[in-house]
Amino acid sequence: MSMPTISHYDVIIVGAGRVGLLLSCELRLAHCSVLVLEQAPDAHAALKQAPFGIRGLNIPSLEALQRRGLLDAVTAPVHSDSALAASRPHWMQHARRPGGHFAGMQFFQDQIDTAAWPYRLPSRASESMPTTMERLESVLAQRAAELGVEVRRGVRVTDMAQWPDGVQVQAGGAQLQGHWLVGCDGGRSLVRKAAGFDFAGTGPEFTGYSVEATLENSTGLRPGRHYTATGMYTFQPPGTIAMVDFDGGAFHGSTPITAEHVQTVLRRVSGTDVRVPSLQLASTWTDRARQATRYRQGRVLLAGDAAHIHSPLGGQGLNLGIGDAMNLGWKLAATVRGGAPAGLLDSYTAERHPVGAQVLDWSRAQVALMRPSPATRALADIVRDLIATRDGATYFADRVWGATLRYDLGDPHPLVGRSAPDFALADGSTLASHLQTGQGLLLDFDTAAPLRGLAMGWQGRLRYIASPAADELGLTSLLVRPDGIVVWVADGVAQSEPASAAIQRWFGTTP
Ligand SMILES: Cc1cc2nc3c(=O)[nH]c(=O)nc-3n(C[C@H](O)[C@H](O)[C@H](O)COP(=O)(O)OP(=O)(O)OC[C@H]3O[C@@H](n4cnc5c(N)ncnc54)[C@H](O)[C@@H]3O)c2cc1C
Known part of the structure; x- marks a missing residue:
């Protein structure tokens, strides 16, 4: 599909991350003209690659990719990617097939009773799978190019305005106009702030660190995940560290991360006298959990991290964003085309906001199980026992994999509002x-x-x-x-x- 160069677009998307790219493909499939503006000149970044760029895709995300013919491209290289396999997080390195975790407590595939999930048929998208952000993003970028999406890189949006019949963004000294604007511009979204969305939620309790470092005197560090009296660390030799420091989120974003600072925090949370002479890679994150109270203000919409942020515990943020893009794409396209049913576009907030709110609470519950206190460790022991039961593993797998996600569409039939089973039809297609x-x-x-x-x-x-x-x-x-x-x-x-x-x-x- 080719698209003529135009200056007035049906939809302008800010942000060419995974969510912005997927949404652009959805809109283009429905023949909308789409412009995507991305501030980063280059799509490549070390943090999008293994180990820190590994993301677990849940069932709704895998189904979305399968339904658009992209699942093979996203998952095939992963299975043969030895770098990714070798650098899998410690919780994926078990003799039994792991299914995921809750606050670091593992559940296993052989415990999960999938028969408890109604209306699911065998499908390639029936359990969570890992990929890297870079792989997913390159597949989506290629698909967007094939469909004729116009992506402009190295262009930072600095302001926006909307009127009853259109929107305008200020970007790189130019003013660009469209009928609709979608902020897919991440957790610090300019679109969200400029359009005046409320962003409600809870503040951080900790700063989390993802670090690739040269370590000395590290014999006291034990591989795997460890809760201590002062925090939590995971260690994968020779130098991959993730750690949580309950500093009220004070360090995150405050100053550049130095080797000296990482050494101080790592010594504190691990109780060892490890030395960190140099860093190869380091980033921080927090458990701040906030969500836009609505995902639409007039002609401006939000999707992905722009609409909701939470800690990466449990690996759900990207999955939420993929779900947003799939839910919004066809509704916005129908609205652009005209003749859409009344209220269709607002059903985006009605359906997706509760799903986002559940994920925020899921991540808050994990923070509660990580606090460095004897009471928390006692509670964690009980949750660990429950996860080890068949019912427990099935419950946690359902929540982490999104196996029985259902929108309340007002119809009591148990299949209405759920993902369609992948029926095997008589001609061999599904x-x-x-x-x-x-x-x-x-x-x-x-x-x-x-x-x-x-x-x-x-x-x-x-x-x-x-x-x-x-x-x-x-x-x-x-x-x-x-x-x-x-x-x-x-x-x-x-x-x-x-x-x-x-x-x-x-x-x-x-x-
Ligand atoms: C350590 C860690 C582990 C995680 N693990 C998982 C996991 O296993 N599973 C999972 O589902 N999620 C996970 N997440 C969360 C997930 O990575 C994010 O939720 C997801 O990548 C967000 O995608 P996005 O497209 O919404 O935003 P982003 O990826 O942040 O993309 C936003 C884009 O907008 C661009 N942009 C921003 N502002 C502007 C502007 N003004 N003008 C132009 N462009 C702009 C940015 O450059 C960026 O490219 C994890 C997160 C972290 C930190």
């Missing part, structure tokens, strides 16, 4: 492959195709497929949004509304 164009899907398991006529007139927005499936889960038909969420089902017993009403409710009026 449901995921039919979502690659970014259209919705009306799937009819009856080959007599009784619903075919209903999908007419929604060209480019809704596909119709009539096919039996290997396992139809007791359904006769279902309606799936472009982001893969089921919004209507028929099971031959009862249905909340006719299919035609559901199509109009989600896809609006025909052009």
Whole structure:
């Protein structure tokens, strides 16, 4: 798809991180003109590579990539990437297959009872998988280029304004105009501040460090994760350190990180007299947990870290951002195109804000289990015992993997609001492959195709497929949004509304 050079865009996105790039692809799939502005001249950065750039992708993220035909590209190199495999965090280096962790407490795949999760069918996206930020970003950047997204690098947005019918950004001495603006510009979002979004939440208790250093006199440091009377550290020889110092978040962002400072903190939290003569790489983070109270103000929207920040404990931030982009993309595109159902764009906040709020609480709960006090260690021992049970491992895996994420769409059927199962159709294809164009899907398991006529007139927005499936889960038909969420089902017993009403409710009026 090629796009002419224009100066007035349907959508301007600030930030070409993973979230901004994915959102740009979603909008472009629906033929919107999109400009992405990114301040960094170069996409490469050491912190996006292993070990610190490793990110665990949860089930909704993997499903999103699978549904856009990107899963192989994102995950294939990971399995053969020996650097990544060798530098996996300590919690991934177990004889048993690890499933993830909660405040460093491991749960294992062989304990998880996936039968407890209703409406899931076998799929390549059925358990969490690691990748690196650099890999994911390069796959998305290539996809954006193929789709004709205009990405301008080395351009910092310094201000923005909006009117009832448009937006304008100030960037690199130029003024650029569009109909909509999306801030995907990370935790310190200029867009969020300039547009006046409320960013509510809780302050930090600690400064976290990710460090690659040359160490001397390090025999006292034990590999793996360790809670001490003064904090927490993980050590992966020869010199990879992550540590948490309960300083109220005072150090983060205050002064440049020096080897001397890292040595002081590492000695304090580890209780050893390790020496740190030099640093190769160092960054800090905190457990500050804040969230925009709404994700839309007029013509300005937020997605990813711009909308919510929290500690990286439990590895959920990127997954949240991917979910935001998938949820927002088709809704904003429908609004740009015209004829979108009333309230569709505002359903972005209604659906995604509660998911973000849950993740913030999930990370706060982990902070509570890391505080350096005897009471906390006693509580952590109890949680560790619970994680080791089958029910416990299944519960934690569900939360970390996002296995049963469900939006409340007001329909009591347990599948409505959930990700569509990856039905295996009679021709060998699966449901995921039919979502690659970014259209919705009306799937009819009856080959007599009784619903075919209903999908007419929604060209480019809704596909119709009539096919039996290997396992139809007791359904006769279902309606799936472009982001893969089921919004209507028929099971031959009862249905909340006719299919035609559901199509109009989600896809609006025909052009
Ligand atoms: C140590 C650590 C471990 C983590 N582990 C995980 C994990 O395992 N799983 C997980 O899901 N998440 C994890 N996260 C969180 C995850 O990395 C982030 O949530 C995610 O990368 C945010 O993506 P984003 O695109 O929203 O923002 P960013 O990646 O911050 O991208 C924002 C982009 O906007 C650009 N930008 C900013 N301001 C401007 C401006 N004014 N003009 C133009 N461009 C601008 C920036 O240069 C940047 O490229 C971790 C985070 C940390 C710190």
